[in-house]
Each structure stands twice: as C-alpha cells, then as structure tokens.
Amino acid sequence: MGEPDDAGVYQISEDLALIQTLDFFTPIVDDPYAFGQIAAANSLSDVYAMGGVPKTAMNIVCFPLEQMDISVLREILRGGLDKMIEAEVALVGGHSVEDKELKYGLSVTGFIHPKKVLTKRDIKPGSMLILTKPLGTGIINTAIKAGLASEELSQKVIHVMAQLNRYAGEAMADFPVNACTDITGFGLAGHLAEMVSGSGAGMRIDSKSLPVFTEALEFATMGLIPAGAYKNRKFRESMLHISSDVFLALADILFDPQTSGGLAISVDKSHAEQLLNSLHKKGIEWARIIGEITTGPERIWVQ
Template sequence: MTDTAPKTEPRLTSLSHGGGCGCKIAPGVLERILSDTVVPLVPKDLMVGIATADDAAVWRLNDGQALVATTDFFMPIVDDARDFGRIAATNALSDVYAMGGRPILALAIVGMPIKVLSEATIGAILKGGAEVCAAAGIPVAGGHTIDSAEPIYGLVALGLVHPDRVKTNAGARPGDVLVLGKRIGVGILSGALKKGQLPPFAEAELIASVTQLNTPGADLGEIAAVHAMTDVTGFGLGGHGLEMARGSGCDIEICWAAVPRLPGVMEAAAEGHLTGASGRNWASYGAGIDLPADLGDLDRGILTDPQTSGGLLVACAPEALGEVLATFRRHGFDHAAAVGRVLGESATPRLRIV
C-alpha cells in the first residue's frame, strides 16, 4: 500500500482542539445531556452502572468472577506518536485497576486523519498502545478504525475481579484515610508542552507519570480495609474527590499541602498554562467544594486540573494505611501519599480543602 501522507507531518497536538482527558465534555453539560435519556434497565447482575459516575461497569458472571468493562479514548496530549499510544492505553486500563480488577484483554479504538498522518506515525501510536497492554499481560484482541479529522486513540478494556472485592468510588467510611497514588498537574504541564514551553526535566517527569500503569489497584482490591477507590482523571482531584464524597454520603477533607505535584506545575500555571477544562470543572463542581480563604486562583486551577492517566485515590481504614502505602511502593509509586480523611456522614456531602 502506498503511503500518500505528506513527507512533513504536523505536530500531533496541533491536530487536536484539546488533549488527553481535558477533551471530556464538561460535567455539568454531560449531566444535562443525560438528564432526558430513558431510565436504563438495571439487571440484577449489573453490580456497578452509571449511578455514582464510577470508573467502569461491573457485571457479575458467577459467584467467583465479575467482569469489569470500560472504554476511554482521546486526542493527543503529546507529539511523540508512540508516547501518545502508551499514554492513552495506560489511561484506559486504569479504570479496570480502579475497580480492584485485573485486565484480561483490550480492543483498540482508532480514528486517524489518514491523509494528514503517515502510516508510520499511525502505526507508532498503535504500537505504543500494544506495548502497554503487553506490559499489563494482555492482548489487543481487535478493535475498530475510522478516518477522522482529529487523531483519536484509546481502548475498550476488560478485566476480572471477585464480586466480593469490587472497589467503587462509593464505599468510603467515616474515619478513613485518603491516599493519592500519583502527583497531579498533568493538564497544566501538557498545556505547556503543547506550546513548546515545558522544560525537558518536567517533560520527562510528566511522561513517566502518565505511562505508569496503576497496577497497585489489583492488589489493593485484595485488602478488605480498602473501602473505596477511583482514579483521578478528567475532572481533576477536586471533581473526583467530590464524586467520592457524594457516592459515599460523607464529607471528605483534603490537606492541600500534602497533595503531591509534578515538578514545574506551579511555575507553568503562573505562566498561563491553566486549561479551559480546569475552569469547566470548577463551574461544575465548585459549588460542592469548600476552599480556605488563602487558596489562590492558581491553586484552585491545579485542584481542578484535568489529569490524563492520573493516580488512584484510595479510602482505607487508618490501620491499613501502612499496607496501602507499602503496596504502592512495591509497584514503584514512590510519590504516593496520605492526603486527607473521610469525615462524618452527610445528606449533602462536600469536599473540604484545608
């Protein structure tokens, strides 16, 4: 087959109006879109559906197995084709891990401007995704491709979990400790990268973070004292933290000083790289978040910064904190940290930043 793409290709990020999980439809808009949809059938074996905006659907197969099913895809967050594929695949598999599951296979979702990008570039994207799946021990068993105006890549990801060990974002209990597995600031740094204004050291840290599989999730699923889990992605730490609070029916408190951040995030934010998605997240979730009076606009922007392939947010009993942190360390997550706690039950749950 002859490759008809031009010899000089545009940067991948120049072909997308947004990148990574910052492409998500704003939460408030999505809620309005879905409000008039037909109430779905809820079979008895559907253990997790759309009720609490969780990371994946879970279907009970039998007494010992449940199927975890999810999909995720987006436009380029970086210009390197292989890295784009790796990041998108890592992000998609994260939803399986966030439910306490172990991936079993993936299907590729591919939309590419075939007259703009070379076959070699498109192949490198798919190769990057396949490499991540291989690292997770699963095959890319099929997929679907279309010719699209913007590059799109992602996966349908399937996994298995014991029905008694499913972790949702709705199980946090009063007194639990919150642990965050990765540093935040991905959206801000990727914005700086897209404009060619991200220092090489910060770019290296960014890529290392967003291509690190959230494999601790499967082991955390085995710990009974882990009561809730989600991954922090497009709605930012603020949005996903509030979703956990609402799903669990409890107020949640996060100590802002304890939240780990990628290097260069505050500097990039100060240079004007806060994303539009951050503002949309605040517009959707801000009414449910209490901020200290001295928290400035830049910090608020970081709180709601969309995270592509972000870290796991775990709620566990205090006595399990050591085991949870040790599990993260065993998988190479050196920046995992306790960042907050679950407060009392509430009829109108809120996220408090202190």
C-alpha cells in the same frame, strides 16, 4: 450496578464478574509512541480503579489517512501494545475509521470477584485517602503546547502518565480498602466530589500533602491553565470549601484535568501507613496520604 462508576460490571457466576470499559482521546503529546502508551494506560486504569484485573483489549482508532503517514499509527499502536504486554492483557482485535482528527484508545475487558468490586461511593468515615500520582499534568501539557516546558519536564510527565495503575491496584488488594476511583478529566476535586456525592460522608484534604509537579504551580501562576480546569471549577465549586490560605495556584491544580492520573484510594485508618509503604515499595514513589473521610455533610474541605 445501580450508580454509574468507572466501569461496567456483569456477574457471571458466584465468584466471577466481567468488568468492561472503554476510553479514547486525541493526542496530548507529540510523540506517537508515548501517546499510544498513555492512551492505553488510561483505558486500562478504570479496571484497576474498580479492583479488577484486565484480561483482553481491543484497539479503537480514528486516523486521518490523508494528512498523516501510516507510520505514525504504527508507532501509536506499538506504544499501546507495549502497555498491554506490561499489563499482561491480550490484544484480541480492534476497529479503525478514517477521521479528520486522530484518536486512540482501548476497549478493555477484565475479571473481578463480584464481592470485591470497589465503587467510588463506598467511602467510610474513619478512612484515609491516598493519591498515587502527582497532579498538574493538564497545566504542564498546556505549557508544553506553549513551548515553555523543558524537554526534561515533558519526559517526566510522559513517564508518569504512561505509568500503569496496575501496581497500585495490586497493592490495595491486600488492605481494607472501601472505595477507589481514578483521577482523570474532571481533576482531583471533580473525582473526589463524585466519591462524596451520595456517600453520606465528607472529606478533609490537606493541600500541603498533595503530590504535585512543582513546575505546574509556576505555570498556573503564569496563567497557563487549560480551559477545562475552569469548567471543572464551575461545575464543582459549590461542593468545596477551599480555605483562603490555600495558595491560588494550588487551588487551580485541584481542578486541573488529568490524563491517565493516579488512583484515589479510601483505606481504613489503621492500615493507611502500611498501604502507603507497600505502594512506595512497588515503586509508586509519588503516593501520599492526602486527607481523610469525615462524617457528612457531603462536602470537601481543603486546608
């Protein structure tokens, strides 16, 4: 692999390559079981984003033994394991260290056909862009921290973050997909900018068709925006042209750092509706066509 991508790929034979990735982070929700699920779903996601199938995983744990009861760790690992079982991934080991701050994630190894590797930058003009999960989790997590989100909303967001991108990955295998990535810490705009830079193509995003937690719009208007969103905006602003009639709160959501976000899939226009139907049939109800790939320059226009 020349350019950095979601995961590393190492070719073993003509029809088999290994795909490897790791990710771990500090808790984003209070419930340890849910945190374990989310962290595992997030770690596995990079393999799906490359078009691969995860096979084995190892736990990565940093745990503050002196401040926290070991039962917390047990719950985290149970959440992680449940996601690995759902993904049909074998847990083959792991490593833990004592640390002041709790962290959890996975190191994942998967299989992929060397000719079917989906990189970020192979977007082609004439393709449509599909996003599979709703945006706004960073803002809502900030509202949860502030004690302003309802229990119902936090359950809804946990459910979405813990959802595996496996089913989206399986759905796109049947269609002429030319590029894919998963949406995480850099926010939608940041990850789309990665797809665009170096591709020779541009993007047009229809802000009205973005799948968004509507509560995130309210919280953004109230100023409950994580500092990361401002950093993401600073970093990528020059690549984006956001039309002045896009609601400020919606523009904020473009930069909102996502945890275990969905896949952004670039698929040939002729098959976009079919892929969308297939995603909906697999229960990925939030999936939407959010825009299209245009010819260069390498910029993103948001309307």
